[in-house]
Amino acid sequence: MKPQISREAILMHPRALRVAVVCGGPSPEANVSRASSRQVLDALASLGHVMELFEYGHSVMSALIEFVPDVVFPVMHGGPGEDGTFQGAMEVLCIPYVGSGVLASKLAMQKPLAKLVFRDAGLPVIEGGALKNELRAAEDIVRALGVNLVAKPSSEGSGLGVTFCSSVADLEAAIADAQLYGRDLMVERRIVGMEVTVGVLDTLDGSYAFAPVEVATPAGSWYDFEHRYTPGLSDHILPARLSTEVLAELMSVAVRAHRALDCRDLSRSDFLVDERGGIFLLELNSLPGMTATSLYPEGAFHAGISFPALLDHLICRALARGPG
Template sequence: MPNKSITIAIICGGLSPEADVSRLSASRITPPLEKHYGKVIHLELDSTLPAELLRHKVDIAFPVAHGPYGEDGRLQGLLDIMGVPYVGSGVTASACSLDKIVTKRVLAKAGIPMAKDRVVYRNEHIEEATLECIEQLGPKVIIKPPCQGSGIGVQFALGYDDLKEKLEAGLKLDERLLVEEFIEGREITAGVLHLEDYTSLPVIEVKTPDNAWYDYLHRYTPGLSNHIIPAKLPKHQYQQVQNIALKAHKALNCLDLSRSDFLVPENGTPIFSELNNLPGMTPTSLYPDGAKHMGIQFEELLCSLINHAMTRFRKQANNGGYWPIPKLKL
C-alpha cells in the first residue's frame, strides 16, 4: 500500500536528446504519486544528482530520464552504488536494451524474428559499405542511430546515392549506424508488466495521419497519432506479438516494465523492432494506454511499480549479498 512516510525522487532531464520528453513524463506522474506518498521531488540527471539524493534522504527513485544516460544503465549504476532503490531494469538490461545492435544480437540467440541488418562504422570505406548494404538488404532500407529512442535520427533510404548520402551525414553524428531491410507492415507495440508475475498488456496499433512515419513529432504531439486498442490483428498474430514481447523482456532480463515495438506484415510472423526498457509516461505514451485498457488505472500502475520495486530491493538486501569467499591475510 502507498506510504506517506516515503520520499520519491522522479529523475528526469539530463543530456539526452529526449530530456524534454522525460520532463513531460515527470510532470504527468507527479500528481498521482503526491496523492499517495509523503514527498515527491523532481531531480535533474546532472552532476548535482548524488548530493540531492542524499540531501532529500530519498527512499526510492522513479527514473523517467529517457534515452542515453538515464536509460542505458549509467543512472542505474549510480543508484545501485548509492543504495537507492529504483523502478525499472538494472544496469545490464538497461545497457543492452537501449543499444539496438546489442538488443538484436542477444535476441537473435533467443530465436526472435527480426529484420536483416548491417552495421556501418565511421571508419569504414563508405562506398563499399553502401554497396554491401544494398546487396544484403535490398535497395530500400531504414537507418537507425543505435542508442537513441523516440525515433530520433531514423531515416529511410532508397538506392545507392540516397543511402550513401544519408550514411555520410549520419556518421558525422554517430560512430556507427544500424541499417535494416525495409519491411512493409503495421506499427504495433505491446507492453509487459512484471510485478510478482509477468502480465502481457493489450497489443496496440499506432496510426498516423496519411500513414506518416511515427517520428518524434507524431509521438509527442496530441492528435498526431491514434492508438487502436486492442490492435485488430488476426488472433495468431496478436498472440505472437504478446509472446515475443514477453520473451524479449525475459531474454534481456528486464524488470518491472518494458514495451516492445513490431512491424507486422499482412501475412506472416511479426517482426521485432526494438525494446523500450523505460517506456514513456507522457499524455501520448503507449504503455499507460495499454495498462488502462486492461483495467489498470494510471495511479494504480504507478503505485504498483513503486511498491514492487521497494519490495524487490528489500529482499535483495536481506539475502546477504555476494557469494561467500575465503578471507585473505593482508
C-alpha cells in the same frame, strides 16, 4: 484477466515514502522526459508520498543523497538515464530504483546488441545489423540487403535519426548524418506493415503483456518524433486490428524479449506486422514514456490499471527489491 499487483511493501512501511523522480539530462529526448515526469508527479500526488523532482545533471547525485529517498523513479529517455549509467550510480549509492538493472538497460539501449540477444532467443527480427560510420560500406550493405532499407542510430529512441533509404546515395547520407547521434548505425531491410507496440509489466504472477496497440498515422507518414508527441497526429487502436492468433503471438514475443534481456518491472516492445501477419520485433524500450500521449500507460489502463496504481505498483516492486 487483470494482472495481480500489490501494495504490501508500501503498506508495511512505517511512514510515507520519499520518492525522487529524476528527469531531463543531455539526451535529445530530455524534453519528452520532463513531460513524462510531470505526468508521474501529478499521478503520485494522489498517493500520499513525499515527492521531489530532480533534473539530471552534475549535482543530481549529491542532491539525491541529501534528499534520502526510499525509492528513485527514473523518468528518463536516452543516455545516460536509460543506458545503465544512471542505474549504475543508484547501485553504488544503494538506492532502490524503478526499472531494469545496469546490463539490461545497456543492452536495450544498444539496438544491435539487443538484436543479437533476440536472434539467439529465437525471436523474429529483421535482417540487418550494426554499421560503422564508413561511407565505403554503403554499397556492400545494399548488395547484401537490397536497396530498400531503414537506417537508425544504434542508441536513440523516439524515432530520432531514422532514415528510410531507397538508394546507395540515401544510405550514404544516413551514414554521414550518424555523426549527430554517435558513430554507429543499425541498418535493416525495410518492412512495410502495421506499427504495433506491446507493454510488459512484472506482476505477482510473472511478466504480463498488455494488449497490443496499433499506431496509425496519416497516409505518407510514420510514427516519428512529431507524431509520437503531438496530440492528434496519431491514433492508438487498442487492441490492434489483427487476428486473435497474431495478437497472442505479439504478446508472447514481447514477454520473451523482456526476459531475454533480463528486464525487470516494465518494458515496451515495438513491432511491425506485414500484410501476411508476419511479426518483426524492432526494439525494446526499458523505460517507456509516461507522457499524455504515451502508449505504455494506455495499455495498462486497458488492462484495468489506472496510472496512479501503475506507478504505485512499480514503486512497491522497487522498495520490496531493495538496493543493489
